[in-house]
Amino acid sequence: MLLWILVSVLCIAAAEQRGSSYSGEYGGGGGKRFSHSGNQLDGPITALRVRVNRYYIIGIQIRYGNNWSEYKGGTILGDIEEIFLHPGEHILQVSGKYSTYLRKLVFVTNKGRTFPFGKDYGTSFNAVPLYANTVLRYISGSSGSVIDAIGFHWDNPSSNCVHCKQ
Numbered sequence: 001m002l003l004w005i006l007v008s009v010l011c012i013a014a015a016e017q018r019g020s021s022y023s024g025e026y027g028g029g030g031g032k033r034f035s036h037s038g039n040q041l042d043g044p045i046t047a048l049r050v051r052v053n054r055y056y057i058i059g060i061q062i063r064y065g066n067n068w069s070e071y072k073g074g075t076i077l078g079d080i081e082e083i084f085l086h087p088g089e090h091i092l093q094v095s096g097k098y099s100t101y102l103r104k105l106v107f108v109t110n111k112g113r114t115f116p117f118g119k120d121y122g123t124s125f126n127a128v129p130l131y132a133n134t135v136l137r138y139i140s141g142s143s144g145s146v147i148d149a150i151g152f153h154w155d156n157p158s159s160n161c162v163h164c165k166q
């Protein structure tokens, strides 16, 4: 009986922790691969920088906790747009468009805010987490002189930095 209770509790705990899912990859096959999987240890996503021109999402940089990721993409074309999230604000959905390269990104948060970047051109995608109460934790993709492709990794929200000294 005791063992049965223990097994049930462990199963419930495991089920509640389940949360990882992946959406993507959206875009073309060019560029060099990148992944921010290590950056998620710096904390939740707190800000975005997206470089856009009239055709493409040229580049992207994401702030995890207090640390900016490396910038990926082209460094010449376009204008950088920067968005800071509010404390406790998380990205719950990313839609967009691609045609050979990434053309448009629209980030939607749990505070009801929507941040669109780029151009309405190409094939649409709509990326959301598979499990309830999970959020965007990091991105991966391919880049060269623009962002060629992007994928979204969802998981339980992280509230702090795992590998920093607090």
Ligand code: MMA
Residues within 6 Å of the ligand: 029, 030, 031, 032, 143, 144, 145, 146, 147, 148
């Ligand atoms: C570079 C190279 C390609 C990539 C494009 C667009 C100009 O070529 O890295 O592989 O597809 O940039 O990012």
